[in-house]
Amino acid sequence: MDAKSYAICFKPSSSALKRSNTTRNWYRVAKLEQLKTIGRELTKGSQGGFYQSKEFLDLVKSIGEARSKAEEDRIVLSEIETLKRRISEPDIPKRKMKEYIIRLVYVEMLGHDASFGYIHAVKMIHDDSLLVKRTGYLAVTLFLNEDHDLIILIVNTIQKDLKSDNYLVVCAALNAVCKLINEETIPAVLPQIVELLAHPKEAVRKKAIMALHRFYQKSPSSVSHLVSNFRKRLCDNDPGVMGATLCPLFDLITNDVNSYKDLVISFVSILKQVAERRLPKAYDYHQMPAPFIQIKLLKILALLGSSDKQASENMYTVVGDIFRKCDSSSNIGNAVLYECICCVSSIYPNPKLLESAADAISRFLKSDSHNLKYMGIDALGRLIKISPEIAEQHQLAVIDCLEDPDDTLKRKTFELLYKMTKSTNVEVIVDRMIDYMNSINDNHYKTEIASRCVELAEQFAPSNQWFIQTMNKVFEHAGDLVNIKVAHNLMRLIAEGFGEDDDTADSQLRSSAVESYLHILGEPKLPSVFLQVICWVLGEYGTADGKYSASYITGKLCDVAEAYSNDETVKAYAVTALMKIYAFEIAAGRKVDMLPECHSLMEEFLASHSTDLQQRAYELQAVIGLDAHAVESILPSDASCEDIEVDKALSFLNDYIQEAIEKGAQPYIPESERTGMLNISNFRNQDHHEASSHGLRFEAYELPKQTVQARIPPASLASTELVPVPEPMYPRESYQTTTVPSVSSDAASTELKLRLDGVQKRWGRQTHFPSTSTSNSTSLKTVNGITQVDGSNTANSRTRETYDSRKQVEISPEKQKLAASLFGGPSKTEKKSATGHKSSKPSSHMVKSHAPKSSMEVASEKTSVQQPPDLLDFGEPTVKSTAPSLDPFKDLEGLLEPTTQVSSAVNHSSTAAVTKSPDIMGLYTETTAGAHHKDSDILSGLSNPPMTNMVGGTTTMQVAQSSKGPNLKDSLEKDALVRQMGVTPSSQNPNLFKDILG
């Protein structure tokens, strides 16, 4: 038999060959013949060194003859075993090695793991022989991805090969570069690739451009400085290189049109030359002059001319020429024509070109070829954006395409319809879409078309009834594919109506929805999302128009809950709907008789494993037991659109808090106000804890405390508390030493103590923090425990963060300026501001900004007592100004008192919750932080926190004033007491005030 007799000629069209059974049988016979003749083929030797051995042949043959996938797998696995063994043998001839690698590639293509051979492929690229090297490169580009571990072994070889004298080696390396170089390795090869742009061989230049293009795709910044090279290569002598340059330029222009407007003229002139057949004959394809380059150029022009009249005007002539010259009998001619239409529809419109485009489209649509019809529909979709009227003349053709058995064409046509939908044709189009949606199984496309239906229906719905019906259809057939948002939209739409003030229309819409849903419920197996909508609507509006009785609707809802008993969401919707129905009944003063099936349902739900269902059931039970008035305020009818006002300040608790204060509760001090003081007190408190839990340590820590109390302003403690790292304190303290010589010894000791404190804190943190949380006597403590433990747990670090940011907000420019003038540097960081308060305090009072860090006030007041008169003078106005500074708020005091309590309540609850959920704390601090900005706007309802700030400030300032008495030791003791008191439960606080004020 002739060696070539088996050969089947390539036919240009697929349709020429029918894939009937007879053909298949004939093919099988032919294939066996083929295999028989392979031997002869082999002896002849395959062309040009692409040789495969008998073994490979046998492999292919046996795989070809395999009757099942399992058999094929067996063959391949044994092949893998053979290869594994052979490939690791020493001294394999290169040709054999090459064949093994090709076999590996083949095995991997069949879906089996060939990773054991990767390293051998990598070794092969190091070989000097071109044959082996090329095979190695081929294998690694197919095996490896750019992030594979072995790439590191390849980069070096690629670098070497890029410098090779043999251009084929360079080309092989460039192929690998395109596939294997990732963002990190780009710099390793980039300089050599740039050099190759000037290589004498055009094939190399072309590939180097492609490599750069690939780099641009992977990491645009890596080659951003090389863009000029692309522009230069556009003028390359070789048209092939110029054509290749169009690929990266297309990408570049897509991303940034405006930088390339200057190239419009060049592109137009290139296109003109191409169209006039100035390029070598070799570029012709099916008698078309370089059609692929034309297509690329037209794509680029479309981008450049988009909404740019001036640029577009340059293009009109050449595009018109191409329209005329295009040979519409060949496939490629039509490809260019199509690209022209795309270009025309993208650039600034020109009537003449539009006309030619419309002609071309009608030719496409009238053609028998499905390919051309497809392109025609696509082109029509582009052109109708500019001239909508041309769609009309193609109506019939479009309808034909819609009926076509070709799915691709059908979908394209639906896309076109989607684009040309108006309120006049929406009904037809959406109906068509839904019909088609029902006929297909492809979930991906079903989802897409369903969402399009919904979109169109929402946008153009002619009537409410139609809209509801359409949505019903979509949900019924593709409910589970539709985004849940669509369902929510539908519910909202039914609830809100169509936005008109016409209430009757809205209620009509609702009753029609209810009616249709009651009807649909009869159908089996509805999608979950749809059922949710149905339950919600029935619950909300089922009895609204009085057409259906409550027992009828509840019966239906019970049926739903029973029928879809494995869908908890639906059941939850159903229970809530039941609750609403009953609530409306009760509110209307009617007697509620629960249906027996409803009773049994409730019993089931009350014992449900789902806590959600259980809760809903209990709620229902509770609601039914209430009187009409209560029910109406819980579940007012038709109030789903009412905003639920969340009273974050919890003002309804005011009375309760007032009462508590009168009984002697401690008023609330916002977190921002109390940190300093509380830190100190907390410190104390911790000591107490330590005292109680670790008796031995108590002594060790108590000792430095005494000295602190005696001599050092507690502020230093406060500030160390504020500042997690105590070191930066020293310069400050030493500064103080220089300005206030009298306290210098104290300051020195402070330094020591500070150090100690730092140590203590570091040690203490681990030991006493748990004890704080376990003792949990007050929530305030917990907060401070948190502020102390920086970053050791997320919740804590979070509170600290919010605290910090708030602190920064508080530092007013005046304060900063003052701090700068006092300390010779801006007090920007929190550390600085913390210590800065010591001296900047007076100003802060004078500018009447809310009092910062109450306890520090106490402390700083005391320092100023110790300090020379000039500093005292500084302090004096403060004392005087305290009262007037509060004046603006005095009027509000009646109002303030309760709010303080309110916020303290809020804080208590929120701080208590801190340990459990940091989110609540975040919410709370957010509101306070936000409110701080609005300081001036004190009367606004939301600014409760700053008001309480003021109150907090007041009290502590009063503390400060009193503690500023003649006897320093006495005041310090008092202060210590204050701090101790501050920590212990609030009931003790009145004593504190009595003690200080009385």
Add this chain to the structure above:
Amino acid sequence: MIKAVMVMNTQGKPRLAKFFDYLPVEKQQELIRRVFGVLCSRPENVSNFIEAESIFGPDSRLVYNHFATLYFVVVFDSSENELAMLDYIQLLGQQTLERCFKNVCELDIVFNYSKIHTILDEIILGGQVLETRSTEIMRAVEEISKLEAATNAISFIPKSASSWLSR
């Protein structure tokens, strides 16, 4: 850009698969299977285009052509022209392979696996069509074969064998 080129026979057996963005082997297999599933459900006399978004993710189209016992499939995104892609397939299948193997058939592709890859590398690089002149492609491929044969002669394969091998 072009995302993948596949050649498979009418029974769904892959004959050549080249993905221009790396995909793990299993994924490649799955894609090939799904593509074949779509291809064999296509009726006669329909267009050569398929919207492939459900298989290859957003912005992907597929053009295929059916030559004898083989499907040639190209997957690409919206920056390419469908009709032009069809012509690339023609260029690869009809013109270049025909020139290489005379009456080309499925087995030519199987047995000249590495040669087909070489040809494909000449036409498409990094997902972009680089060369559209089949004469030029042929010239490059022949040059490579010649050089490989030459380097082959230097290797330590017995002279008799190498002369036997290179026709």
